[in-house]
Amino acid sequence: MAQVWMGFLLWLSNHPRWAFCRGPPWWSLLFWPLVLHLPLTIHATTFKVGVIGPWKCDSIYAQAYPDAAAKLAVSRINKDPTLNKGYWFDYVLLNEDCQTSKALAGLVNAEYYASGFVGPINPTACQAAGLLGKTWNKPIVSWACLMDEAEVNRFGTFVWPLPQASTVLYTVLKHFQWAHLGVITSKEDLWVQVGQGLADLLRNLGLPVTVMATMEDEPSGVEDALRKIKKANNIRAVIMCMHSVLLGGEEQRLLLEKAEEMAMTRGSYIFIPYDALSYSMPYQDEAYAVLEDNLKLRRAYDAVLTAHPLFGTIFNSIYFLAKAVENTRLSGKRVVGTTIAEHAKDFELEGFSQPVSADEKRGAEVPYVILDTDGRGNRLHPAYKVDLASGILRFIGRAIHWPHNTKPASDPGVGGGFIFFLFLIVILLFLGGSVLAYYLRKGPNRIVLTENDLTFINLPSIIKGMKYLHHQEFPHGRLKSRNCVVDGRFVLKVTDHGYNELLEAQNVARELMKPEDGDGICAEDTRTGANGSIFVFVHAEIIKKVEKPPPLCRPSVSIDQAPVECIQLMKECWSEQPDRRPNINQVFDQFKSINKGRKTNIIDSMLRMLEQYSSNLEDLIRERTEELEVEKQKTDKLLTQMLPPSVAEALKTGAPVEPEYFEEVTLYFSDIVGFTTISAMSDPIEVVDLLNDLYTLFDAIIGSHDVETIGDAYMVASGLPKRNGKRHAGEIANMSLDILSAVGTFKMRHMPDVPVRIRIGLHSAYRIHVNLRTVEILHALKEGYKLDLRGKTELKGKGTEDTYWLIGRDGFTKPIPTPPDLKPG
Secondary structure (H helix, E strand, O other): OHHHHHHHHHHHHHHHHHHHOOOOOHHHHHHHHHHOOOOOOOOOOOOEEEEEEEEOOOHHOOOOOOHHHHHHHHHHHHOOOOOOOEEEEEEEEEEOOOOHHHHHHHHHHHHHOOOEEEEOOOHHHHHHHHHHHHHHHHOOEOOOOOOHHHHHHOOOOOOOOOOHHHHHHHHHHHHOOOOOOOEEEEHHHHHHHHHHHHHHHHOOOOOOOEHHHHHHHHOHOOOOOOOOHHOOOOOEEEEEOOOHHOOOOHHHHHHHHHHHOOOOOOOOOOEEOOOOHHHOOOOOOOOOOOHHHHHHHHHHHHHEEEEEEEOOOHHHHHHHHHHHHHHHHHOOOOOHHHHHHOOOOEEEOOOOOOOEEEEOOEEEEOEEEEEOOOOOOOOOHHHEEEOOOOEEEEOOOOOOOHHHOOOOOOOOOOHHHHHHHHHHHHHHHHOOOOHOOOOOOOOOOOHHOHHHHOOOOOHHHHHHHHHHHOOOOOOOOOOEEEEEOOOOOOOOEEOOOOOOOOOOOOOOOOOHHHHHHHOOOOOOOOHHHHHHHHHHOOOOOOOOOOOOOOOOOOOOOOOOOOOOOHHHHHHHHHOOOOHOOOOOHHHHHHHHHHEEEEEOOHHHHHHHHHHHHHHHHHHHHHHHHHHHHHHHHHHHHHHHHHHHHHHHHHHOOOOOOOOEEEEEEEEEEEEEEHHHHHOOOHHHHHHHHHHHHHHHHHHHHHHHOOEEOOOOOEEEEEEEEEEEEOOHHHHHHHHHHHHHHHHHHOOOOOOOOOOEEEEEEHHHHHHHOOOHHHHHHHHOOOOEEEEEEEEEEEEEEOEEEEEEEEEEEEEOOOOOOOOOOOOOO
């Protein structure tokens, strides 16, 4: 109302008959304060939100009441003082066709209907919507799109109002340790594309999707899909991409009832509905009659685990977009798609039933809960809350009721049991040499003693041994790496002590001994000399040239190889003045402080090394698995492009390809008249341009008909692999007329004056030649096809038959070239 008043007063002030508005000053003093004190809900621009979805062709999605949800959202936004200062919000419902090809075509015209869009629902249309949004520079807000961050960043105008469904599923599956998955979709294009996109994202997260099956909506088709799941015996969780049975989804009811009959809902599998990940399921004080009235379904639903957001999808998405628009306006930037997507972060808003927020990374944060039944009633109960920030499930008071009290088994992984088993093997192999069970085979284990990760594990053992010796009557005096051995229990021990008198006859190099050691024989008290030897083995450098001190050669240890305190202690022990070296008690206390009181040993270190090795091995296996999955996807895509889907699927599973019988099909053949002559008169690149232009024209025509092309010479079939009743003849006839009309106006780039002629069907001219059976089917369709009798024609293998020309159809107004006269026969 305020907008109407503002427009009226502005018009009034400029009208020639109302010049007094610009007249006496006293009138202006009264007039303009009145205008300025109008309500603040006056807006210069309307921001219209286009809500895209299959609202007409899908009865289940129509139950979302998009019109009511959008109307409520814009009404609240326009009353919200934090959002209504820049734009007046409005909405329009845009229908999305359930067939992917038609849905894509409908998106092209959506630009003129709205300033921003909520949707689409079909994930296959998301890339097209993202590219169109980038071209239009308008925001696209969709909760149903299955894309990774790289694709989203490439578009620049795409906004997620919900966390990725694959991320939520990954968190749930990781909690229950179910890695191997199966995906079953209904036969509708929308759900098939959802299943394929979801499988790709889960594989990228490292979860192998073993089976991807599309089921027919009949018992035999459902049974075939479930048998594929059972055949892959490592599957634990089955994701159902179809409408929920709780909302009237007939396919999911058939699937769960058949799973109950096949004993798949008794603890061996868990079923997860995908559709519940994108909208809020009513569960508080909500009884589902479909579970109450169907005992078999109620038993089967005990094996269903539902993860759903506390999020009013359409309402909150529009609110989410409005908040991003307002943030963009407040920033002072132009309110367009790229800037709106840039500001769709770092805010909070009160959604339909729960608060909604977006973090700095443009990721929406919405609470999710896990719902379960008790196996007897008709209600859903919350069991866990999904914490996506930390990647865990939080228990909220009610345990999950597993069917027959049996939880599906967890997938085996590389855990503590594997590490213990590997460690046990290493120990048994080590103890295999029974003669040398207590000492390693060649004196000290040089690898163990010099390994960087084990240095500080060995040092405390050496210091403890030296501390014990220094409190006895005999010191060591000859500590070196050769005197440190590891026994069969991985305990480091100090040897070669207590028999100094026996070493007097040995010729020990004086330059390798400490000055206080005199002639190289251990004196009566050389405890400080022993302290100087504690850190000799830390660095394996050999002093080759030591003639006279000074200078003395010492090992060089950088600060990145050991703690600074340890290096300082080591240098103090190297001091040439015995009284400046710390005694063994001081060394023990300082090293205990350096080690921060940790009581580490070689066993703990080995376990850490084995854990690190197993972790690296898991990462390597995951990388190789992902590479294998990518190559498999490329191979599958190439296979489905070359062969019919049923044949490609049979080849992938190793099953024999069984021939399929089709009662009625119509085939189309065509070639270019005089193509050899045209090729001889043209350059190679001109021939390539001709074929590219001509077959691009043909492809555009064929895309609008229910037909399939086979090969590069145009052979077209209608009625297979999808049966279409008697429509096959009509589709081929319509396509033939369109092609014939298009070729009549086609011009070659390099020979514009030479007409291009095409032969279609079984004929010698460029008219459409049909046989009697096709004529009968076309007449039965009663769509006004016009045919002329050609006469008797000799057909190979069939003898002489009456054949006809297809020359038009009622309502077909496109021009057709006039053919030359041909003799019958």
